[in-house]
Amino acid sequence: MTREPISPNQAALRAHVIKSLAHPSRIQMVDALSAGELCVRELTALVGSDMSTVSKHLSVLKSVGLVSVEKRGLNQFYHLNCDCLADFFCCVDAISVQHTRNLQAACCQ
Amino acid sequence: MTREPISPNQAALRAHVIKSLAHPSRIQMVDALSAGELCVRELTALVGSDMSTVSKHLSVLKSVGLVSVEKRGLNQFYHLNCDCLADFFCCVDAISVQHTRNLQAACCQ
DNA sequence: CGATTATTTGGCAAAATAGCCAAGTATGGA
DNA sequence: TCCATACTTGGCTATTTTGCCAAATAATCG
Numbered sequence: 001m002t003r004e005p006i007s008p009n010q011a012a013l014r015a016h017v018i019k020s021l022a023h024p025s026r027i028q029m030v031d032a033l034s035a036g037e038l039c040v041r042e043l044t045a046l047v048g049s050d051m052s053t054v055s056k057h058l059s060v061l062k063s064v065g066l067v068s069v070e071k072r073g074l075n076q077f078y079h080l081n082c083d084c085l086a087d088f089f090c091c092v093d094a095i096s097v098q099h100t101r102n103l104q105a106a107c108c109q
Numbered sequence: 110m111t112r113e114p115i116s117p118n119q120a121a122l123r124a125h126v127i128k129s130l131a132h133p134s135r136i137q138m139v140d141a142l143s144a145g146e147l148c149v150r151e152l153t154a155l156v157g158s159d160m161s162t163v164s165k166h167l168s169v170l171k172s173v174g175l176v177s178v179e180k181r182g183l184n185q186f187y188h189l190n191c192d193c194l195a196d197f198f199c200c201v202d203a204i205s206v207q208h209t210r211n212l213q214a215a216c217c218q
Numbered sequence: 219c220g221a222t223t224a225t226t227t228g229g230c231a232a233a234a235t236a237g238c239c240a241a242g243t244a245t246g247g248a
Numbered sequence: 249t250c251c252a253t254a255c256t257t258g259g260c261t262a263t264t265t266t267g268c269c270a271a272a273t274a275a276t277c278g
Binding site for chain 1: 117212
């Protein structure tokens with residue numbers, strides 16, 4: 001039952017995926033896309049950056065396979081490829097909630 | 110049943126946590142720490158960077174509350190504060206496995 | 219075809235991250 | 249007290265990431 005440590009290679013793979021989610025705008029986009037496909041204009045309105053910026057964020061998400069695109073008419077519709085993100089964000093939120101709680105406990109004692 | 114989109118603020122909070130895990134060395138460290146506490150020297154041996162670099166990585170993890178420290182003698186023992194990371198990495202790995210599969214399918218067709 | 223809308227790409231400057239070395243701090247031992 | 253070990257911090261450079269603008273591409277419409 002001795003646990004193998006993760007290989008540097010697998011750590012790099014994981015880091016690559018995690019990096020793609022390590023930006024507020026990309027998190028907002030992925031969250032919105034979990035409710036259904038959206039085009040770039042809609043996502044741009046959501047995050048409030050320049051459309052070129054949003055497009056580049058989307059290409060980051062696409063590069064790790066988190067989203068895919070379908071072209072219909074003038075629009076590129078992006079949709080989410082992952083159904084486990086709820087668990088992912090659940091853990092992320094648990095960490096920040098826990099941390100906030102610790103900070104408060106530390107400052108109010 | 111209309112889903113509220115995430116607020117920019119909460120997206121920023123999440124991004125902060127996710128960023129702390131968006132580095133191969135920090136992933137290796139967190140993985141190792143999930144099996145029990147380790148001191149900086151041991152973590153340095155694990156990831157193979159300069160000890161000062163490792164120390165800075167640890168302060169990133171500490172800043173989001175993922176790890177905490179206990180000083181005993183000359184050593185600082187770091188331990189993991191989160192028990193949901195397995196789910197987190199499970200999702201991350203699912204994304205990269207899926208992506209690898211898609212890439213192979215695309216290149217072999 | 220020319221105009222309009224939707225999106226991507228190139229290019230650049232600003233900001234954030236990473237990693238090393240050197241120096242500083244802290245603890246335990248001779 | 250002097251020294252070695254363990255760790256953190258400061259400082260600097262190199263790299264990466266971000267975000268805007270302008271220009272290019274693509275598809276639809278008149």
